[in-house]
Amino acid sequence: MPSHASKQVRNKIIGYLIFLLVLALIPLFVRAGIITEFVQNLLMYSIIFAIAGLAFNILLGYSGLLSFGHAAYFAVGAYTVALAPQFIGETSFEVLILLALAASAIVSMAFGYIAVRLTRIFFAIMTLALTQLVWALILKLYWYTGGSDGVNVKAKPLLGIPFNEFMSRPEYLNTVFYYYLLGIFAISLFIIWLVVNSPFGRALLATRDNETRAEFVGIRVRLYRWYAFIISGVFTGLAGALFAVLNGHVTPEQADWIFSGDIVFVAVLGGFRFFEGPILGSIIFIFVRQYAMGYTIFWRLILGSVLIVLILAFPSGIMGALNSIANRIRAGSRILPAAPTPTPTAITDIKHHQEGGREK
Amino acid sequence: MSSQEPILYTVDLKKYFGEVRAVDGVSFKISPGEVVALIGPNGAGKTTFVNVITGYFNPDAGKIYYQGKDITKASRIKKIRMGIARSFQLVNLYDELTALDNVRIAVLSRLGKTSIFWKPVERFDDVRSEALEILASFGLEEKAEVPAKALPQGERKLLDVAVAFALRPRVLLLDEPTSGVSSKDKHTIMERIVPTVRNEKIATMIIEHDMDIVFGYSDRVVVMYDGKILAEGKPEEIRQSREVQEKLLGVTAGAS
Ligand SMILES: Nc1ncnc2c1ncn2[C@@H]1O[C@H](COP(=O)(O)OP(=O)(O)OP(=O)(O)O)[C@@H](O)[C@H]1O
Numbered sequence: 328m329p330s331h332a333s334k335q336v337r338n339k340i341i342g343y344l345i346f347l348l349v350l351a352l353i354p355l356f357v358r359a360g361i362i363t364e365f366v367q368n369l370l371m372y373s374i375i376f377a378i379a380g381l382a383f384n385i386l387l388g389y390s391g392l393l394s395f396g397h398a399a400y401f402a403v404g405a406y407t408v409a410l411a412p413q414f415i416g417e418t419s420f421e422v423l424i425l426l427a428l429a430a431s432a433i434v435s436m437a438f439g440y441i442a443v444r445l446t447r448i449f450f451a452i453m454t455l456a457l458t459q460l461v462w463a464l465i466l467k468l469y470w471y472t473g474g475s476d477g478v479n480v481k482a483k484p485l486l487g488i489p490f491n492e493f494m495s496r497p498e499y500l501n502t503v504f505y506y507y508l509l510g511i512f513a514i515s516l517f518i519i520w521l522v523v524n525s526p527f528g529r530a531l532l533a534t535r536d537n538e539t540r541a542e543f544v545g546i547r548v549r550l551y552r553w554y555a556f557i558i559s560g561v562f563t564g565l566a567g568a569l570f571a572v573l574n575g576h577v578t579p580e581q582a583d584w585i586f587s588g589d590i591v592f593v594a595v596l597g598g599f600r601f602f603e604g605p606i607l608g609s610i611i612f613i614f615v616r617q618y619a620m621g622y623t624i625f626w627r628l629i630l631g632s633v634l635i636v637l638i639l640a641f642p643s644g645i646m647g648a649l650n651s652i653a654n655r656i657r658a659g660s661r662i663l664p665a666a667p668t669p670t671p672t673a674i675t676d677i678k679h680h681q682e683g684g685r686e687k
Numbered sequence: 688m689s690s691q692e693p694i695l696y697t698v699d700l701k702k703y704f705g706e707v708r709a710v711d712g713v714s715f716k717i718s719p720g721e722v723v724a725l726i727g728p729n730g731a732g733k734t735t736f737v738n739v740i741t742g743y744f745n746p747d748a749g750k751i752y753y754q755g756k757d758i759t760k761a762s763r764i765k766k767i768r769m770g771i772a773r774s775f776q777l778v779n780l781y782d783e784l785t786a787l788d789n790v791r792i793a794v795l796s797r798l799g800k801t802s803i804f805w806k807p808v809e810r811f812d813d814v815r816s817e818a819l820e821i822l823a824s825f826g827l828e829e830k831a832e833v834p835a836k837a838l839p840q841g842e843r844k845l846l847d848v849a850v851a852f853a854l855r856p857r858v859l860l861l862d863e864p865t866s867g868v869s870s871k872d873k874h875t876i877m878e879r880i881v882p883t884v885r886n887e888k889i890a891t892m893i894i895e896h897d898m899d900i901v902f903g904y905s906d907r908v909v910v911m912y913d914g915k916i917l918a919e920g921k922p923e924e925i926r927q928s929r930e931v932q933e934k935l936l937g938v939t940a941g942a943s
């Protein structure tokens with residue numbers, strides 16, 4: 328029975344494929360002089376942020392948990408790539424990625440174990456506090472981590488091929504590394520999409536919308552939140568690993584709470600109620616930040632104001648705004664049932680948790 | 688029917704909240720296929736009784752037996768897995784999710800499939816069709832794709848019961864499935880629930896304030912008052928009991 332839902336899914340998958348195809352053509356556009364290498368470089372940062380944002384959104388969008396500590400897993404991934412060569416020598420990037428995944432898995436298991444005992448603002452504060460631990464550790468272990476100076480990261484062999492030895496750094500980044508990054512983005516997109524659209528993803532939505540009910544259909548709420556936390560942390564660590572090579576330098580800034588805020592920003596800006604929201608949010612964030620930084624040192628203030636205006640005007644992010652515009656246009660030609668207006672979970676959730684405490 | 692072995696019974700069950708003796712020594716039993724109405728004024732302890740049976744609260748004293756086994760100390764999840772399900776006085780639904788998903792999640796959970804993260808939920812055709820069947824038996828098939836929050840109150844109450852029903856329980860505890868809807872809708876709701884649970888021989892306890900509903904749809908009525916069982920018997924007997932009339936019918940007329 329080809330349902331309405333599966334047709335929608337097919338359209339979405341086609342959309343993602345087109346998006347990936349366009350990204351794959353970017354180096355050709357650069358070569359043709361249509362866009363600059365600098366823009367391509369910004370796009371690479373956007374893709375990395377998109378992976379982190381998608382991962383973060385497993386918690387915010389699908390589990391109703393606002394993590395204010397995703398910098399921790401990002402930094403663990405980045406620092407693993409930066410520091411591991413000191414111990415195991417220079418190796419192909421895949422080895423370092425595996426180590427980064429393992430390290431961020433361990434840290435997110437430990438932090439998640441503590442954090443999922445809490446919800447709402449308490450969850451956010453706990454994740455924030457735990458992240459400061461990582462940040463402090465990076466600063467304290469300066470003989471390994473270089474303290475606030477950070478560590479330089481060399482270009483790595485990819486798939487065992489030492490491109491880094493016969494290519495200049497810009498050439499390496501804009502060609503082979505770009506496609507490598509794109510490949511990992513595609514895989515991450517696929518896996519995270521599967522996770523949130525699987526029965527497990529539905530169970531997460533259940534815990535998000537009504538914890539009490541979820542428990543009374545037999546879902547182990549905390550355990551599922553913990554799983555979600557780990558998956559989220561691991562993909563954020565993966566983003567960090569990619570960042571280390573692209574940026575060529577990692578610093579404690581990546582473990583800073585402000586950086587956690589950037590990840591939150593990306594999801595909220597794009598629309599955390601939409602799977603694609605963080606992708607859109609990342610692209611806009613990276614480009615706007617770049618240009619805002621050029622104009623003023625108060626760019627964070629500007630971004631912050633943008634966020635506040637956005638939350639007030641479009642609580643469901645840019646995706647939400649686009650969605651309702653699209654619906655309005657479609658409604659002009661055909662009569663369609665209005666799409667359910669998404670409401671921010673963080674707010675509806677508070678009500679549920681309070682009701683959950685005592686049902687009367 | 689009530690001559691059958693009870694599937695669930697409690698012995699002298701107690702739950703106090705400080706000075707408040709919400710459940711104060713309740714011995715209750717229910718057999719497969721039976722529909723029992725639990726009535727009593729506001730604050731009588733009916734919801735608390737359900738909360739204790741389902742493990743929402745631990746009892747302060749007394750025992751709960753299910754299929755002959757002592758389950759007093761069993762966890763909430765264990766009780767659900769064993770086949771004890773409940774609905775809620777104030778509906779507890781996944782408001783942003785469709786009616787289909789509300790039921791489907793319960794089906795997935797019962798089948799132990801909620802930990803599958805590598806396959807889209809839409810690919811579980813059997814789960815989907817079972818969920819749709821359940822929606823249909825509650826008259827909600829047209830609403831499958833509607834978010835729970837967009838449903839009218841009567842349908843939300845039905846969906847809340849459908850979610851519990853989707854766990855294929857042997858004991859179903861329904862906490863005021865008709866509260867907050869018009870009396871016409873109350874009958875519609877009961878016309879959906881009662882035949883469905885009878886079909887499946889589910890031991891069903893329904894907490895209810897509306898006497899028409901109580902007398903019209905139950906096999907047996909249990910009256911709770913101040914945490915204790917005041918009377919129990921066939922609907923006819925209860926209707927004629929002086930004690931119940933004095934203590935209850937006056938009170939219930941104005942109840943929710
Ligand atoms: N979690 C709780 N903490 C403290 N007191 C409670 C709690 N739950 C119930 N009570 C008290 O226990 C008593 C019984 O409440 P309960 O909700 O079980 O009554 P009920 O019979 O379901 O009433 P209603 O018909 O209004 O739903 C009341 O006095 C109530 O205030």
Ligand SMILES: [Mg+2]
Nearest residue numbers: 733734735776
């Ligand atoms: Mg009650």
